[in-house]
Amino acid sequence: xxxxxxxxxxxxxxxxxxxxPGAPRQTPVETATEAGISAVDWVDERTSLSGAARWMMFxxxxxxxxxxxxxxxxxxxxxxxxxxxxxxxxxxxxxxAAGGAYESIRYINNEVFLGEFVHGMHKWGSSVMVILIFLHxxxxxxxxxxxYPRELNWGIGVALLILTMAMSFTGYLLPFDQRSxxxxxxxxxxxxxxxLVGPYLSDFLRAGPEFGATTLSRFxxxxxxxxxxxxxxxxxxxxxLVAKLGTTAPPWLKPSDPVKKxxxx
Amino acid sequence: xxxxxKESYLREYALMKQEGKPFFPYAVAKDGAMAAxxxxxxxxxxxxxxxxxxxxxxxxxxxxxxxxxxxFFFLFELLKxxxxxELVQLATxxxxxxxxxxxxxxxFYDRSPERRPERRPIATTAGIFTICAMGYLTYLxxxxxxxxxxxxxxPPALVAQGxxxxxxxxxxxxxxxxSGCAACHKFGENGNDGPGxxxxxxxxxxxxxxxxxTLINPTAxxxxxxxxxxxxxxxxxxxxxxxxxxKGE
Ligand code: HEM
Numbered sequence: 001x002x003x004x005x006x007x008x009x010x011x012x013x014x015x016x017x018x019x020x021p022g023a024p025r026q027t028p029v030e031t032a033t034e035a036g037i038s039a040v041d042w043v044d045e046r047t048s049l050s051g052a053a054r055w056m057m058f059x060x061x062x063x064x065x066x067x068x069x070x071x072x073x074x075x076x077x078x079x080x081x082x083x084x085x086x087x088x089x090x091x092x093x094x095x096x097a098a099g100g101a102y103e104s105i106r107y108i109n110n111e112v113f114l115g116e117f118v119h120g121m122h123k124w125g126s127s128v129m130v131i132l133i134f135l136h137x138x139x140x141x142x143x144x145x146x147x148y149p150r151e152l153n154w155g156i157g158v159a160l161l162i163l164t165m166a167m168s169f170t171g172y173l174l175p176f177d178q179r180s181x182x183x184x185x186x187x188x189x190x191x192x193x194x195x196l197v198g199p200y201l202s203d204f205l206r207a208g209p210e211f212g213a214t215t216l217s218r219f220x221x222x223x224x225x226x227x228x229x230x231x232x233x234x235x236x237x238x239x240x241l242v243a244k245l246g247t248t249a250p251p252w253l254k255p256s257d258p259v260k261k262x263x264x265x
Numbered sequence: 266x267x268x269x270x271k272e273s274y275l276r277e278y279a280l281m282k283q284e285g286k287p288f289f290p291y292a293v294a295k296d297g298a299m300a301a302x303x304x305x306x307x308x309x310x311x312x313x314x315x316x317x318x319x320x321x322x323x324x325x326x327x328x329x330x331x332x333x334x335x336x337f338f339f340l341f342e343l344l345k346x347x348x349x350x351e352l353v354q355l356a357t358x359x360x361x362x363x364x365x366x367x368x369x370x371x372x373f374y375d376r377s378p379e380r381r382p383e384r385r386p387i388a389t390t391a392g393i394f395t396i397c398a399m400g401y402l403t404y405l406x407x408x409x410x411x412x413x414x415x416x417x418x419x420p421p422a423l424v425a426q427g428x429x430x431x432x433x434x435x436x437x438x439x440x441x442x443x444s445g446c447a448a449c450h451k452f453g454e455n456g457n458d459g460p461g462x463x464x465x466x467x468x469x470x471x472x473x474x475x476x477x478x479t480l481i482n483p484t485a486x487x488x489x490x491x492x493x494x495x496x497x498x499x500x501x502x503x504x505x506x507x508x509x510x511x512k513g514e
Binding site: 056057058059060061062063064065067069070071073074077078081099102105106109116117118119120121122123124125126127128130132138141142143144145146147148149150151154155158161162165168169172175176177178179180181182183185186187189190191192194198202211246248249251252253254255 | 266271274275277278280281282283284285286287288289291292293295296298299300302303304306307308310311312314315316318319320321322323324332333334335336337344358359362365368369371372373375378379380381382385388389392396445485486487488
């Protein structure tokens with residue numbers, strides 16, 4: 001495969017010298033550029049964020065980084081897509097077990113502009129995210145990326161996996177059609193069979209001993225507030241550790257690999 | 266990994282990193298291309314597969330199929346593999362919990378410094394086995410739709426008797442087939458063998474009242490049919506009557 005040639009990373013240029021008096025006036029593009037630069041400077045002077053951005057973007061990734069290393073970030077994009085489409089669905093959704101929930105989803109599908117499209121993106125995006133998260137986990141597993149010094153990042157990943165599954169479990173009830181209603185009843189009952197915490201967990205999910213009107217709003221709150229908040233924070237920590245520790249090199253490459261050195265020369 | 270191994274790893278890694286390229290724009294370009302593929306697939310799936318809404322949820326209904334999202338199929342199938350009732354607890358909550366704990370602690374019990382998959386035979390085999398097992402269970406789950414058909418013979422005594430009893434029997438059979446019982450129970454040749462017990466000869470094991478009690482107040486994961494009993498008692502009674510005639514073939 002021909003190597004993709006990309007420009008060298010842009011290094012911030014020194015500030016241009018002021019124009020000589022009598023030089024032609026600035027073009028609008030120049031004015032706009034300058035305004036942008038000074039706005040960024042203004043923020044940076046007060047936050048020093050440019051250091052963090054440079055640390056994140058201009059860190060080196062090891063030689064041999066390949067397409068398998070895109071699975072983590074594509075999981076993140078699937079998560080972001082779920083977040084954005086979810087916000088639009090929440091604008092119309094009503095967690096009303098007496099029929100309002102079902103009606104509001106029907107309204108989204110049939111009346112709202114692009115409603116079914118956004119609903120479909122959210123629905124299929126969940127499958128895509130689950131597939132990607134498993135692929136990403138398989139990659140880190142087979143590459144031995146969970147070993148020293150990245151044990152903690154693996155642990156955060158497992159928490160993210162559990163939360164992703166919890167998202168799809170709580171989301172499945174929300175359309176409140178036959179499938180989702182009965183599948184969730186069975187699911188909550190299964191939770192109830194667990195030792196020790198099982199019965200408490202299912203009582204918590206149902207908001208009581210019976211599947212009632214508040215069950216739906218409880219699932220909704222967990223699905224759209226509680227878990228996404230925790231996940232966003234954990235993804236932030238996950239990415240911080242990725243940048244801090246660096247991503248692993250493919251395990252079959254060694255720095256002193258003479259064949260590779262030749263190839264490079 | 267001992268101290269020396271840790272240090273040698275860090276040294277080697279630092280060299281690999283030196284030979285590498287900056288994250289921006291090289292890795293960002295790949296990540297961006299992959300993100301575009303992901304977004305495109307989501308959009309295409311949404312356009313072509315849509316977001317169908319089933320019939321409205323109805324707690325008193327008798328026509329439902331308790332089917333989870335496809336990526337939970339493997340859990341549901343796991344329920345069926347583990348038969349004895351004492352072990353159901355273990356299957357439903359125990360196995361996933363143990364798997365998650367094992368996964369979480371992986372870096373702490375797999376402490377060898379080796380990272381190449383082909384030189385970690387145990388880890389690699391276990392990983393491939395897990396993937397195959399989950400794939401196989403998902404495949405089973407996808408193909409094990411709850412059949413809405415029960416071809417068990419009507420007891421000859423009932424046929425001879427005819428009349429109201431036979432009618433109730435047929436009505437009960439219809440309620441049972443429509444209620445998705447076969448998703449968890451076996452009836453003669455039909456239905457899934459698990460997670461619930463075989464109901465082919467349920468009447469030989471349980472008296473009629475006990476069957477009714479089970480339906481109203483079952484052991485999880487079986488759903489309760491109390492609503493049906495309260496709102497449509499004749500359907501419920503028909504179902505119980507039907508079950509109380511199943512004495513095996
Ligand atoms: C919401 C879910 C997740 C997101 C958004 C995410 C994101 C990322 C990203 C962007 C990276 C950078 C390298 C790469 O892309 O491969 C990464 C690395 C990593 N992830 Fe995740 N991840 C998630 C879930 C998981 C899970 C479930 C695990 C495992 C149980 C995991 C374990 C790891 C490990 C060990 C690394 C370091 C890999 C290396 O240094 O080569 N992550 N993650």
